[in-house]
Amino acid sequence: MALSERKKRILQAVVRDYIHSAEPVGSRTIARRYSLGLSPATIRNEMADLEESGYLEQPHTSAGRIPSQMGYRFYVDSLMEKVFISTEEVMAIEKILHERKEKEIEQFIQQISRVLSSITNYTSLVFGPIIKKSAFKQLKVLPLEPGVGLAILITDTGFIKHKAIQIPMGLDEKELEKMVAYINRRFYGLTMDTITSSLLKEVKGDLIKNVGLLNETLNLIEDAGRSQEGKLFLGGTTNILNQPEFRDVNRIKSLLALLEEEALLGSLLGSASPQGIEVRIGEENKLEEFKDLSMVVTTYKVVGRNIGTIGILGPIRMEYARVITLVEHLVLRLNSS
Amino acid sequence: MALSERKKRILQAVVRDYIHSAEPVGSRTIARRYSLGLSPATIRNEMADLEESGYLEQPHTSAGRIPSQMGYRFYVDSLMEKVFISTEEVMAIEKILHERKEKEIEQFIQQISRVLSSITNYTSLVFGPIIKKSAFKQLKVLPLEPGVGLAILITDTGFIKHKAIQIPMGLDEKELEKMVAYINRRFYGLTMDTITSSLLKEVKGDLIKNVGLLNETLNLIEDAGRSQEGKLFLGGTTNILNQPEFRDVNRIKSLLALLEEEALLGSLLGSASPQGIEVRIGEENKLEEFKDLSMVVTTYKVVGRNIGTIGILGPIRMEYARVITLVEHLVLRLNSS
DNA sequence: GTTAGCACTCTCATCATTAGAGTGCTAATT
DNA sequence: AATTAGCACTCTAATGATGAGAGTGCTAAC
Numbered sequence: 001m002a003l004s005e006r007k008k009r010i011l012q013a014v015v016r017d018y019i020h021s022a023e024p025v026g027s028r029t030i031a032r033r034y035s036l037g038l039s040p041a042t043i044r045n046e047m048a049d050l051e052e053s054g055y056l057e058q059p060h061t062s063a064g065r066i067p068s069q070m071g072y073r074f075y076v077d078s079l080m081e082k083v084f085i086s087t088e089e090v091m092a093i094e095k096i097l098h099e100r101k102e103k104e105i106e107q108f109i110q111q112i113s114r115v116l117s118s119i120t121n122y123t124s125l126v127f128g129p130i131i132k133k134s135a136f137k138q139l140k141v142l143p144l145e146p147g148v149g150l151a152i153l154i155t156d157t158g159f160i161k162h163k164a165i166q167i168p169m170g171l172d173e174k175e176l177e178k179m180v181a182y183i184n185r186r187f188y189g190l191t192m193d194t195i196t197s198s199l200l201k202e203v204k205g206d207l208i209k210n211v212g213l214l215n216e217t218l219n220l221i222e223d224a225g226r227s228q229e230g231k232l233f234l235g236g237t238t239n240i241l242n243q244p245e246f247r248d249v250n251r252i253k254s255l256l257a258l259l260e261e262e263a264l265l266g267s268l269l270g271s272a273s274p275q276g277i278e279v280r281i282g283e284e285n286k287l288e289e290f291k292d293l294s295m296v297v298t299t300y301k302v303v304g305r306n307i308g309t310i311g312i313l314g315p316i317r318m319e320y321a322r323v324i325t326l327v328e329h330l331v332l333r334l335n336s337s
Numbered sequence: 338m339a340l341s342e343r344k345k346r347i348l349q350a351v352v353r354d355y356i357h358s359a360e361p362v363g364s365r366t367i368a369r370r371y372s373l374g375l376s377p378a379t380i381r382n383e384m385a386d387l388e389e390s391g392y393l394e395q396p397h398t399s400a401g402r403i404p405s406q407m408g409y410r411f412y413v414d415s416l417m418e419k420v421f422i423s424t425e426e427v428m429a430i431e432k433i434l435h436e437r438k439e440k441e442i443e444q445f446i447q448q449i450s451r452v453l454s455s456i457t458n459y460t461s462l463v464f465g466p467i468i469k470k471s472a473f474k475q476l477k478v479l480p481l482e483p484g485v486g487l488a489i490l491i492t493d494t495g496f497i498k499h500k501a502i503q504i505p506m507g508l509d510e511k512e513l514e515k516m517v518a519y520i521n522r523r524f525y526g527l528t529m530d531t532i533t534s535s536l537l538k539e540v541k542g543d544l545i546k547n548v549g550l551l552n553e554t555l556n557l558i559e560d561a562g563r564s565q566e567g568k569l570f571l572g573g574t575t576n577i578l579n580q581p582e583f584r585d586v587n588r589i590k591s592l593l594a595l596l597e598e599e600a601l602l603g604s605l606l607g608s609a610s611p612q613g614i615e616v617r618i619g620e621e622n623k624l625e626e627f628k629d630l631s632m633v634v635t636t637y638k639v640v641g642r643n644i645g646t647i648g649i650l651g652p653i654r655m656e657y658a659r660v661i662t663l664v665e666h667l668v669l670r671l672n673s674s
Numbered sequence: 675g676t677t678a679g680c681a682c683t684c685t686c687a688t689c690a691t692t693a694g695a696g697t698g699c700t701a702a703t704t
Numbered sequence: 705a706a707t708t709a710g711c712a713c714t715c716t717a718a719t720g721a722t723g724a725g726a727g728t729g730c731t732a733a734c
Contacts, residue, residue: 150489
């Protein structure tokens with residue numbers, strides 16, 4: 001059953017008001033605050049209908065209405081209006097982007113996470129670039145002291161991984177260089193996850209002489225291809241606690257315990273669809289623990305590959321319009337720079 | 338004024354009881370629970386005296402007594418009895434130590450932090466090895482592609498720091514090598530914090546030609562010397578919230594906000610005395626924000642230098658005896674392996 | 675010096691009461 | 705036929721009164 005224009009406007013008013021006040025919204029309030037040209041009584045009737053069709057609910061008989069999850073969903077899909085982001089917000093984002101080159105990529109991601117949480121006032125989860133999806137660019141082996149070297153792996157997205165390795169005593173420098181050059185030739189341009197163990201074995205076969213050295217070095221490469229997770233960065237963990245829904249100590253504790261479980265959050269963000277912004281309202285979240293929270297999730301790109309995930313975690317009564325606009329803007333800027 | 342033996346025993350009983358119950362302790366409770374062979378009335382009199390001399394306080398007239406900070410201090414200094422750690426606890430620690438070699442140092446520290454928090458049930462802060470106190474071993478500059486290089490700094494304790502730098506177009510390879518060799522000669526063996534900015538300036542003066550390149554490279558070194566903090570690892574952030582003193586939502590929020598301020602925690606732990614275990618009770622903490630918390634702090638060593646700090650953060654009503662014994666044991670094992 | 679006895683104090687939980695907000699229904703109005 | 709005014713009714717949350725319980729401090733007896 002489609003909603004009448006009037007019902008839509010009333011639903012919109014209820015959602016907006018509740019998002020800001022966190023208090024059940026009554027018919028009088030709406031009549032007063034939103035100029036719909038209707039009396040409280042009419043609004044009451046309409047609200048009763050909206051409740052019947054499942055868009056609103058009543059905490060108890062003599063309280064106002066609050067949106068149901070279905071109500072929020074309808075709001076997000078059809079009623080939400082674009083919001084403008086302030087120049088301050090834009091500035092904060094640009095600042096981080098400009099400082100990008102001076103930082104290691106991890107610091108950069110951390111910064112993004114912080115900015116997002118501070119301008120949204122919710123908690124942000126940013127899943128860092130996944131090394132897996134980066135391409136092999138260069139391997140270097142740096143002799144440190146007799147018998148010990150440092151293998152350095154560099155990807156096209158700017159990852160630098162290193163590992164101390166043992167260099168067999170007898171191996172002369174030229175031979176080492178040859179081996180490294182060969183590895184570089186074989187792997188150049190391949191994304192790390194396509195460098196399978198069979199490919200690695202093949203290379204090992206070609207360079208049979210110094211298997212000991214190779215093992216360690218190739219392990220570095222293999223690890224990079226395996227590592228399921230990029231790092232997860234949390235920002236503004238405590239922001240979300242300022243929401244009135246976290247008046248209760250136990251609620252706080254269980255949420256915090258949740259936020260400590262990196263693996264859990266990883267699986268949550270990992271399932272983000274590869275394009276567009278996804279809004280997950282309450283029960284729409286796959287995990288039991290998040291049934292009373294909402295998330296705005298999206299992916300961002302580095303060097304044209306889908307490579308990281310961004311999530312904003314807030315109460316179901318979240319400022320969807322604002323958060324979506326902000327995340328949209330940020331990702332756009334991230335992808336294009 | 339010295340306390341009589343009887344007063345000491347009563348004070349001890351009050352502290353112990355309060356540490357476990359978190360409730361003001363009355364004279365009757367002590368008479369019943371601790372076999373001092375005294376009637377409640379006698380104990381009442383003694384407790385009144387102890388209050389007078391500042392070891393105990395009364396939340397309100399008709400409640401029991403709780404230890405004052407001075408009371409805790411006296412307890413920690415003179416009344417505390419050795420506690421034995423369980424085999425499970427020992428096992429948990431040994432397990433981590435054995436896995437040490439397989440891990441990067443940061444993961445290892447993180448593990449330590451987790452174990453500590455889980456066996457103490459408080460929050461643990463472990464300050465990783467401070468690069469500052471490590472000695473300069475080697476600097477390498479690796480050309481990556483035209484105009485871009487990677488500066489790599491290696492310390493004697495196994496730290497490896499790197500930074501992407503720009504290499505001026507005109508600079509030929511030999512010249513670069515010379516510069517790097519010179520830097521290595523100048524800094525070899527110095528601990529990073531003794532490489533002051535005046536020394537850096539001097540080196541800069543000697544190598545005037547390529548100030549641009551130098552700046553970036555020397556920044557890497559300077560950062561390493563400056564970085565007040567090694568990384569800080571928190572474990573069991575939520576543990577402390579289980580303490581009854583954190584019934585209040587605002588209290589929780591302000592503590593959590595505090596724990597997010599890495600710099601603040603850094604300065605707190607950084608001031609740990611270089612040897613032995615330090616107990617900081619409430620107001621003894623230098624920072625306003627920690628006036629109602631207690632800490633057990635100590636340092637641990639890597640390669641024979643004092644290099645990291647461990648802290649356990651709990652309510653003033655902390656199980657000092659147990660925590661101290663555990664930390665003592667852990668540090669002993671850390672230093673000797 | 676120690677203890678029993680007792681009046682007194684303070685807190686905390688419980689209960690009843692009440693003001694306020696909001697609904698739902700009916701009847702009047704447009 | 706749709707809208708609105710009016711009003712009884714419901715539920716919550718705040719307020720205040722009451723009483724049990726725990727513990728003290730003092731006095732007098734041991």
